[in-house]
Amino acid sequence: MVDKFVHSDLRATVVGLGLIGGSIAWALKEAGAFVSGRDIEFSVENEALSRKLIDQVGSDEKADIVFICTPLEATVKEIEKELLIIGTKCVVSDVSGVKQSIVEAISDPRFIGGHPMAGSEQNTLMGASPQLFNAATWVLTPTDKTDPQSYSFLQGIVSNVFQAVAVALPSKDHDEFVAVVSHVPHLTAATLMTLASKASDDHDWLFKLAAGGFRDMTRVAAGSPYIWPDVCIDNKEAISKVINQLVIELQELSSLIDSGDKELILAKLQKAQFARQALPIRATRPEELCEIRIRISDAPGELVKVLDVARVRGINIFDVEIAHSVDGSQGILVLIVANIDRELLCSGFLEAGYGVSAHKLG
Structure with missing residues (x-):
């Protein structure tokens, strides 16, 4: 099936043409695929068509691969809809930030859960880029029902078309990991912005003091809030666990500050500094x-x-x-x-x- 990509006769459908879906469609088009796409907004479909990011509006029953890029609450319904019209050898994947609930809801062996670890606060088609996923981690969540050929095909698309790094994880592990590195950081950024906003009501000069550090820490809070209630509910166990751990860490730091223990404060901050510096860079070690x-x-x-x-x-x-x-x-x-x-x-x-x-x- 990977040969279809090589000979540029790949057919794909992308459902949901926002930042992620638009970038997927664009990258597929640049690779020579025939791309069908649809979105809940007619204006978005027309924009994608006029920009030649898709070849036609709608689904393609002859598609070799389908990407569901809708908000989390609509993902299962759209997966089921596509599974009804596609062929037996077509592969369906999604891009949702929570995986376990979706993987458990869809037992069809043609479905393989996915989550590209890429994006920005620009969450519309206007922010799309065919290079969005270059060198990014793209999590795939195969199960014991997954057809090996289908997985190999999807992995090949992720690696060869999107230039991403495919990583296979159990869906439960994925949800626990992203709670630490994605979900709770976003909620923390939103909470910091809320604290600052409340303080600025009494002190209108407060935001003028917001330097680069505050802006960097809270940048993700500028993204669309509408996807997050579903993410929080679907991944509530993992998110609640990490929030509780974060509260404990902050309470420990607060106690050290109250006690005036400079050495332990420094040790805690140095540990964080070393961990931050060791964050993997996409290009090399x-x-x-x-x-x-x-x-x-x-x-x-x-x-x-x-x-x-x-x-x-x-x-x-x-x-x-x-x-x-x-x-x-x-x-x-x-x-x-x-x-x-x-x-x-x-x-x-x-x-x-x-x-x-x-x-x-x-």
Whole structure:
């Protein structure tokens, strides 16, 4: 079945044409597939058609693969709808952020649960990109009923078309893991924004003090809130468990602060720092990378000038972050590059007149 991709006669259906569905459709189109798509909003269907992200509106009974990219509450219904019209060898997958409830609800061997660990707060078709999943982890949740050929086919699409890294996990494990790294972080960001919003009612200058750290921590709170009630209910056990653990950790930190124990406070923060620095970078192993920080001004063309220092030296940048200052006039540009390029890039920044610091991640 993987040969269908190679010969560009793959037929696919994408149900739900938001950020994820639109990006899936776009990547499939670029790979040469014939893509059908539908959405609850006619205007979205028309936009996808006019932008040539899909070839036709609707479902395709001849599809080789179907992706269900709807909100969680509609996912099972849409999976069942597609299973009724597709052929016996077609594969159906979804992209929902909770897997166990869906996998348990669908026993058909043609269905394989999936969850691409990619996205942004831009959750509409306007934010779609065929490169959205490049090097991202794409979780697949096969069961003992899954046909090996179907799994191999889906894994091939994920790897070859979307350029993602396919990882197989039991659905229960997936839900427990994403509660820690996705669900509770989003709820925490929303809670911090709520606290700040309440405080700003009495102190209108509060948000003017919100520097890069606060903005980075709360960025995901800008995403659509409408998907989250379903996620919270469907994954309530795992989410509640992690929230309780988070509360315990914060209470322990509060006790250390009350006691004035600087050494233990430092030890706790250092442990978090080391864990953060060890977060895997998509491109390579953390121990082979370093972090470079450059202070830049908020001026037209400044970012281009800085990145050009790396370009002219042929240095690849694995990741970029910007930490903004409170007044917005300047910031710290954080670049992740290979250790072997550290000295060359730092000398280039110094020659260009930038202050620079660097340290290894591993």
